[in-house]
Amino acid sequence: MNIGKKLYEGKTKEVYELLDSPGKVLLQSKDQITAGNAARKNHLEGKAAISNKITSCIFQLLQEAGIKTAFTRKCGETAFIAPKCEMIPIEWVCRRIATGSFVKRNPGVKEGYKFYPPKVEMFFKDDANNDPQWSEEQLIAAKFCFAGLIIGQTEVDIMSHATQAIFEILEKSWLPQNCTLVDMKIEFGVDVTTKEIVLADVIDNDSWRLWPSGDRSQQKDKQSYRDLKEVTPEGLQMVKKNFEWVAERVELLLKPESQCRVVVLMGSTSDLGHCEKIKKACGNFGIPCELRITSAHKGPDETLRIKAEYEGLGCSTILSPEGSAQFAAQIFGLNNHLVWAKLRASILNTWISLKQADKKIREGNL
Structure with missing residues (x-):
C-alpha cells in the first residue's frame, strides 16, 4: 500500500491519500482520548486499535444492511480504507433518552425523558464556538457545496432521515447484548466519485452513550472519561477497560441472535x-x-x-x-436484528430514491 500525503489531522485520527487507489483514503486512528473540544486530552495506549475495531464492525454492519457508508475494509489494527469524501461540517445527534447537554439546554426536561421517535439535532462543527446548535434553515441558508453537490432541503432531509434510521438499527443491534443505546453522533460526507451523501468519519466509543442494562452507573462509553474529576493512571485504566468491554461485544453485533429460513x-x-x-x-x-x-x-x-x-x-x-x-x-x-436492519435500510433507501427523483423532476433533470 502506497500512502501519500496527509490530507487531514483531527483530535483522534489522521487521513492520508492512497497513491495506488484513486478515490480512496486511509483513516488512521490515534492513541488519543479527548473531551470538551480537546480542553482535556490524554494519551491512551491501545485506544487506536479499539476505536478502529469498533468503527470497522459498526460500518460493516450498516453497510451490509444497505446503508451507504464510507467504508471499504479494515487495514491493520489501527486503520481502515474508505472512499474519499468531502465532509459536511455538521454533527448529527440522535437521542432516545434525554441526558447530558440536552437537559442543560432544555430546562424543565427531566433526565431520562424518552423520545418517540428518536430526537434528531444538528450542530455546526466549530471548536472556537463550542459547536453551536443549528436549525435546518441555517444549514440550508449556508448554501454549502461539497464535491459539486449543493446542500439544500433534499440533502438535509436525507441526512436527517438517515440519522434516525442508523440510530434505530444500532439501537436494535445492541439490545441482544442487553445494552441501551442512549444517543449517538455521526457525520456525513459527499463521496467525491459518486457525488452521493454517505455516512462517513467514524462511529466508535466516542460517538455514543451506551448503558448496559439501561443503567447509567454502568456506562461503558467516553462519558466515563468526561466524568473523571481528575485524570489519573487508575482512572485512564478504568476508561480503557470500558472501551475494551465494548470492543469485545461489538463483534457480536455482526452475528444473528436467531436462525431463520x-x-x-x-x-x-x-x-x-x-x-x-x-x-x-x-x-x-x-x-x-x-x-x-x-x-x-x-x-x-x-x-x-x-x-x-x-x-x-x-x-x-x-x-x-x-x-x-x-x-x-x-x-x-x-427476533433477528440483522434482518430488521436490512428492512429498516430498505425503507430508508426507498424514501431517499423518491426524494431524489422528486428533486430531479422539479429541476427538470428527470
Missing part, C-alpha cells in the same frame, strides 16, 4: 421461475431459502411429511415474490 413448496417444476424470484428476494434480506417440489393435490401425504420437517409460521397468501420475501423478513426481523 424460508421454505417454498412448489407444485411442479413449472413454478421454478416464480419461486427463484422469491429465493432471490429473500437473499436481499439475508434470509436463506429452500425450494421443494411437492403437490398437495396429487400427493397430500408427501406434502404433509415435507411440511413436518420444518417448524415455524406459515406465510399469508401473497402474489408477488418480493412481497413474499418482505412478509417473511418482517416475521424474522422481530
